Amino acid sequence: SDLCANGQVAGKRVFIRADLNVPQDKEGHITEDTRIRASVPCIQMALAAGAAVMVTSHLGRPTEGEFKPEDSLAPVAQRLGELLGREVPVIANWVDGVEVQPGQLVMLENCRVNVGEKKNKEELARKLAALCDIFVHDAFGTAHRAEGTTYGIAQYAPIACAGPLLAAEIDAINKALANPKRPLVAIVAGSKVSTKLSILQALAKNVDNLIVGGGIANTFMLAAGLKIGKSLAEPSLVGEATAVIEAMKARGADVPIPTDVVTAKTFAADAVATVKAATDVADDDLILDIGPQTAAKLAEQLKAAGTIVWNGPVGVFEFAAFENGTKVIAQAIAESSAFSIAGGGDTLAAIAKYGIEKDIGYISTGGGAFLEVLEGKTLPAFEILQRRAQPVAVAAS
Numbered sequence: 001s002d003l004c005a006n007g008q009v010a011g012k013r014v015f016i017r018a019d020l021n022v023p024q025d026k027e028g029h030i031t032e033d034t035r036i037r038a039s040v041p042c043i044q045m046a047l048a049a050g051a052a053v054m055v056t057s058h059l060g061r062p063t064e065g066e067f068k069p070e071d072s073l074a075p076v077a078q079r080l081g082e083l084l085g086r087e088v089p090v091i092a093n094w095v096d097g098v099e100v101q102p103g104q105l106v107m108l109e110n111c112r113v114n115v116g117e118k119k120n121k122e123e124l125a126r127k128l129a130a131l132c133d134i135f136v137h138d139a140f141g142t143a144h145r146a147e148g149t150t151y152g153i154a155q156y157a158p159i160a161c162a163g164p165l166l167a168a169e170i171d172a173i174n175k176a177l178a179n180p181k182r183p184l185v186a187i188v189a190g191s192k193v194s195t196k197l198s199i200l201q202a203l204a205k206n207v208d209n210l211i212v213g214g215g216i217a218n219t220f221m222l223a224a225g226l227k228i229g230k231s232l233a234e235p236s237l238v239g240e241a242t243a244v245i246e247a248m249k250a251r252g253a254d255v256p257i258p259t260d261v262v263t264a265k266t267f268a269a270d271a272v273a274t275v276k277a278a279t280d281v282a283d284d285d286l287i288l289d290i291g292p293q294t295a296a297k298l299a300e301q302l303k304a305a306g307t308i309v310w311n312g313p314v315g316v317f318e319f320a321a322f323e324n325g326t327k328v329i330a331q332a333i334a335e336s337s338a339f340s341i342a343g344g345g346d347t348l349a350a351i352a353k354y355g356i357e358k359d360i361g362y363i364s365t366g367g368g369a370f371l372e373v374l375e376g377k378t379l380p381a382f383e384i385l386q387r388r389a390q391p392v393a394v395a396a397s
């Protein structure tokens, strides 16, 4: 096993922080289990190496110190047990000590219920660290949070290292953004520029082609002097959009603005879809997708890319009449020989809808964490592991 190369794992108490924060329906049934499946290799590696294994995660955003039945990881443990073919007991009130033998696996109940977790209080962090010989961080989706089980425990555990999922996510991101095969094409789509402005600004310094979609594209159309009727947009951010376009132009890079769009008079699945030139949008139109000519042009660019970063569907792909743009983009990414990385809930839904999972180079399990990486931010929970791995370098600086 290469789990923590600097530690002998057999017989050791291994504490794994996974991100098992999965969506559930009202009855508590798990509706999407990607993150649970992604946690399996690390757990299996630790078990195979003969460790006494504890795994925990947060689930939702519970109130500290007030455990409610809906906060329980029990459904997650059940699903993990099915995947591993073994029982996974769930342990409550575990902060002061955990009984677990080598070869056993236990799940520690929702770590965010522990007092001090969110604010990473030292008292809790030291108790968490005392539970284990080796801390393994495998929760990429929570690596942007400096909490007790993501940061504090990594400070004080005898050994702290990254698990295989966290390592794979970081490798894929580096391959796409730090060391990309060019041209590097990013697709940033979604309803609002405001929620993705720092991503657009960061990517404008790096990518060769910045494809915008959804409400974000509408604001960029305004910046290009086009009329968008009643479409979703943020007119107050036209200045910022213009600055992104200018920054790209100054580097000889491009932000393609749609030349045709699919419009409707109402936002509804059965609304009548009309393809129009981008210069012909009427005052009462809603733009709900990019047009076929734009989609075809973007598909060409994606097929010629060396690297593709995808976050966000370019239209209202949930409605059949307005899915063409997202479908064409998805298929172009699938057909492209580029290394592609995709992340974000809506993007993953589009990937699943068009059945192209196998054609994407890397599908991130991160939501907020993936977006922060695109913004160029460092992930605190990863940074502490790097510091732990290089004590000499840290001491010397």
Ligand code: 3PG
Pocket (backbone or CB within 6 Å): 019, 021, 060, 061, 141, 142, 145, 366, 367, 368, 369
């Ligand atoms: C996520 O779902 O993005 C992660 O599990 C982090 O959850 P949080 O935003 O509640 O910290």
